[in-house]
Amino acid sequence: MLKKTLVAALLGSALALTSAGAFAQDASKALRIVPQSDLKILDPIWTTAFVTRDYGYAVYDTLFGVDVKGRVHPQMVGDYKSSEDGKTWTFTLRDGLAFHDGKPVTSADVIPSVKRWGQRDALGQRMMAALDSFTAKDDKTFVMVFKTPFPMVLEALSKPSSNPPFIMPKATAETPADQQIKETIGSGPFIFKADEYRPGERIVFLKNTKYVPRKEPADGTAGGKVVNVDRMEWVVQNDPQTAANALQNGEVDMLEFLPPEQYAALKADPKITLDTQIPSGSFALHLNRLVPPFNNVKIAQAAFMAINQEALMRAGMNNKELYNTNTSIYPTGSLYQGGKTAYFTGKPQFEKAKALLKEAGYKGEPIVLMNPATFPVLNKYPSVMAALLRQAGFTVDLQSMDWPTLVTRRSQKTPADQGGWNAFITGWSYADNFNPMYFAPMTGNGDKGWFGWTTDDKLEQLKGEFMAASTDADRKRLAEAIQERVYEAAVFAPIGEYKPLTAWRKGVVTGLVKSPVQVFWGLKKN
Amino acid sequence: MLAFLLRRIVATLPVLVIVALIVFLMTRLAPGDPAAAILGDNATAENVAKVRANLGLADSLPVQFGRWSWQVMQGNLGESFFMRIPVRELIAQRIEATMSLAALTLVFTLIVAVPLGVIAAWRHGGWLDRSLMGFSSLGFSIPVFVIGYVLIWLFALKLQWLPVQGYDRMSAGLWPWLSHLLLPALALSVIYIALIARVTRAAVAEAMTEDYIRTARAKGISEKQVLVRHALANAAVPIVTVIGIGIALLIGGVVVTESVFAIPGLGSLTVDAVLSRDFPLIQGITLFFSVIYVLVNLLVDISYLVFDPRIRY
Numbered sequence: 001m002l003k004k005t006l007v008a009a010l011l012g013s014a015l016a017l018t019s020a021g022a023f024a025q026d027a028s029k030a031l032r033i034v035p036q037s038d039l040k041i042l043d044p045i046w047t048t049a050f051v052t053r054d055y056g057y058a059v060y061d062t063l064f065g066v067d068v069k070g071r072v073h074p075q076m077v078g079d080y081k082s083s084e085d086g087k088t089w090t091f092t093l094r095d096g097l098a099f100h101d102g103k104p105v106t107s108a109d110v111i112p113s114v115k116r117w118g119q120r121d122a123l124g125q126r127m128m129a130a131l132d133s134f135t136a137k138d139d140k141t142f143v144m145v146f147k148t149p150f151p152m153v154l155e156a157l158s159k160p161s162s163n164p165p166f167i168m169p170k171a172t173a174e175t176p177a178d179q180q181i182k183e184t185i186g187s188g189p190f191i192f193k194a195d196e197y198r199p200g201e202r203i204v205f206l207k208n209t210k211y212v213p214r215k216e217p218a219d220g221t222a223g224g225k226v227v228n229v230d231r232m233e234w235v236v237q238n239d240p241q242t243a244a245n246a247l248q249n250g251e252v253d254m255l256e257f258l259p260p261e262q263y264a265a266l267k268a269d270p271k272i273t274l275d276t277q278i279p280s281g282s283f284a285l286h287l288n289r290l291v292p293p294f295n296n297v298k299i300a301q302a303a304f305m306a307i308n309q310e311a312l313m314r315a316g317m318n319n320k321e322l323y324n325t326n327t328s329i330y331p332t333g334s335l336y337q338g339g340k341t342a343y344f345t346g347k348p349q350f351e352k353a354k355a356l357l358k359e360a361g362y363k364g365e366p367i368v369l370m371n372p373a374t375f376p377v378l379n380k381y382p383s384v385m386a387a388l389l390r391q392a393g394f395t396v397d398l399q400s401m402d403w404p405t406l407v408t409r410r411s412q413k414t415p416a417d418q419g420g421w422n423a424f425i426t427g428w429s430y431a432d433n434f435n436p437m438y439f440a441p442m443t444g445n446g447d448k449g450w451f452g453w454t455t456d457d458k459l460e461q462l463k464g465e466f467m468a469a470s471t472d473a474d475r476k477r478l479a480e481a482i483q484e485r486v487y488e489a490a491v492f493a494p495i496g497e498y499k500p501l502t503a504w505r506k507g508v509v510t511g512l513v514k515s516p517v518q519v520f521w522g523l524k525k526n
Numbered sequence: 527m528l529a530f531l532l533r534r535i536v537a538t539l540p541v542l543v544i545v546a547l548i549v550f551l552m553t554r555l556a557p558g559d560p561a562a563a564i565l566g567d568n569a570t571a572e573n574v575a576k577v578r579a580n581l582g583l584a585d586s587l588p589v590q591f592g593r594w595s596w597q598v599m600q601g602n603l604g605e606s607f608f609m610r611i612p613v614r615e616l617i618a619q620r621i622e623a624t625m626s627l628a629a630l631t632l633v634f635t636l637i638v639a640v641p642l643g644v645i646a647a648w649r650h651g652g653w654l655d656r657s658l659m660g661f662s663s664l665g666f667s668i669p670v671f672v673i674g675y676v677l678i679w680l681f682a683l684k685l686q687w688l689p690v691q692g693y694d695r696m697s698a699g700l701w702p703w704l705s706h707l708l709l710p711a712l713a714l715s716v717i718y719i720a721l722i723a724r725v726t727r728a729a730v731a732e733a734m735t736e737d738y739i740r741t742a743r744a745k746g747i748s749e750k751q752v753l754v755r756h757a758l759a760n761a762a763v764p765i766v767t768v769i770g771i772g773i774a775l776l777i778g779g780v781v782v783t784e785s786v787f788a789i790p791g792l793g794s795l796t797v798d799a800v801l802s803r804d805f806p807l808i809q810g811i812t813l814f815f816s817v818i819y820v821l822v823n824l825l826v827d828i829s830y831l832v833f834d835p836r837i838r839y
Contacts, residue, residue: 040608048566178576201790245690404558440568
């Protein structure tokens with residue numbers, strides 16, 4: 001009896017398993033993408049998290065967009081003009097714009113959306129401070145009048161990365177800027193399925209069949225946002241190995257960001273394609289310029305002289321094909337890359353650093369270098385940086401902590417031995433720093449600036465001149481001057497660039513749009 | 527019996543209050559600011575301060591604790607700082623996956639571990655006993671993620687019989703549900719099989735030395751009946767206790783397995799909440815786990831009445 005039962009059970013199991021077959025085919029009904037991280041926040045103005053920004057681009061639309069090179073193009077705007085004195089800007093929305101609930105997008109939606117963004121974003125705050133009036137002429141036309149000419153208006157309205165000025169319905173946009181919005185209705189090419197939202201598991205979008213794309217080909221966040229799939233699912237995966245396995249097994253179609261440790265295995269798989277959708281991002285060493293010893297600019301410069309970009313990036317990215325060195329503060333291939341970098345070479349200059357430390361009177365005070373040990377993307381660099389700093393003559397106290405502790409601690413302005421800090425390394429995407437006015441850490445306004453709080457009037461003056469410049473040549477010249485000043489004032493220094501690889505199933509997924517940020521229109525599932 | 531249940535339920539309340547207070551204080555005293563985590567790298571200090579105030583984190587600790595306690599007394603565990611979704615709803619979203627994984631793991635464990643333990647006790651000191659206990663030690667020694675990856679490699683990537691990752695709800699059908707759970711439950715059950723087989727072996731082996739076993743054998747009862755009806759039945763109390771602890775651990779502590787198989791369960795929800803400093807979520811889940819632990823312990827205590835008629839409450 002027992003034997004019969006066992007045989008029946010085994011046969012039944014085998015039949016069930018066989019009929020289950022390969023799981024790859026079962027998952028073909030929707031485009032399934034593993035996002036860079038879990039989507040927990042649904043307000044792209046409230047947070048600067050990249051995954052929320054990417055969600056924002058799917059659900060909302062922007063007045064202007066940028067191509068992969070960072071050039072501005074109209075998106076929701078059809079026509080626009082500036083007065084001769086550069087103070088008055090008139091914009092007209094293009095035809096066919098509508099929110100997901102069917103209501104048309106009007107000037108009454110645009111104005112509070114831009115104003116809410118202007119309360120949160122640093123460039124937006126500058127623009128709002130320069131504004132004299134912002135009014136609706138009619139349902140489709142709105143006018144911005146500035147107190148003084150503001151040539152950066154298009155760059156501000158097309159700002160591609162956190163935070164882009166997404167246009168929301170009036171009622172949503174009137175939510176106080178320090179509160180998270182509750183609605184998810186936008187006018188973008190995808191509709192967010194709120195009833196299927198399961199953070200930590202799955203985020204679902206449907207094609208907005210009523211979206212009217214622009215006629216131009218898609219390029220970055222500009223051009224025709226044509227959606228070629230009916231349904232897109234973001235499948236949240238915390239384990240990189242599992243994500244790679246799921247891709248190889250056909251359970252997901254694409255990994256938005258390929259972890260370096262999976263590169264070799266997926267590159268060798270003929271069923272998988274690896275390529276870059278977004279240009280290289282960077283990592284940078286940030287110093288606390290408010291407290292000793294880095295409040296002495298020579299000591300801060302000595303720290304940057306210790307940087308060995310090649311060694312640091314090799315440690316972080318494992319494979320030569322996944323990184324490159326770049327001494328410019330602007331990303332490789334961007335409009336302003338190049339120019340002078342003062343003393344900074346990206347290669348170790350230990351003897352020069354030692355001489356500078358001696359000249360500055362450094363007496364071996366310990367440098368607290370924060371290491372986000374639980375953050376795989378960042379946790380390889382600090383130990384290498386600590387070794388380099390020691391070779392340059394610094395005493396380094398490498399302290400491991402989790403990322404939330406690091407972001408809390410970096411806001412402390414007290415000396416390192418009183419709960420403060422001296423240095424940390426973090427990453428930036430291409431869209432964050434191809435324009436000096438977009439880059440959060442590029443501040444010289446002391447404790448009103450980004451963490452590190454460099455005080456440097458000349459840097460602020462150059463930024464002001466850049467804001468006021470209206471020709472490409474002037475902007476290029478000023479961008480280069482800003483770069484040189486960043487090094488002279490020891491604001492921050494890049495430790496190298498990473499290539500953000502995307503992986504997808506060969507022949508199954510096509511149509512990836514090159515862009516400064518992750519976008520999902522254009523993708524096809526064959 | 528009723529008086530016992532009432533006593534136990536009343537005794538639960540101070541436990542929950544103490545747990546709530548400790549968790550509240552730990553979240554507030556540990557480093558890490560949810561507002562900074564919410565806003566991300568590009569945020570300014572001014573914006574962080576505004577969001578802190580908006581989340582109520584600028585209030586004094588007694589005010590914050592009082593506000594949360596009042597919510598909990600009204601059956602409201604609060605709202606996630608990040609997702610702005612009620613904690614109760616987030617737990618409800620994840621509980622099916624966790625309970626399903628725990629139940630299937632328990633089934634595998636009981637089917638394998640108890641017979642193995644009994645057989646080992648029956649052949650105590652023999653080669654079979656030593657072999658089984660050797661395998662048990664192996665089960666303890668291999669990390670669950672290693673077992674998980676090996677199972678994925680074999681059954682998902684090579685044979686393509688089962689999916690690598692994810693979870694389908696029961697409402698999607700029996701096979702989709704089961705197919706996503708077989709590998710994680712197998713991986714997870716190895717360590718529990720090792721544990722419960724050892725406990726069963728020790729308890730049954732001890733029972734086998736008792737006088738009533740000798741009496742039963744003297745009466746001519748078959749060896750199978752001696753083992754199952756007399757030895758195992760009398761060894762049930764420690765086995766059930768360990769199973770109870772196992773259930774409690776399975777519900778709250780299978781983070782690695784959930785991560786390896788991308789199962790959206792309560793374990794990963796807890797870790798995410800801690801890593802992002804989502805205070806209401808940490809507090810709500812911990813309170814929920816406390817209730818589960820208390821309930822499981824209560825059930826274990828009640829089960830003693832079934833397995834050992836001498837016990838009275």
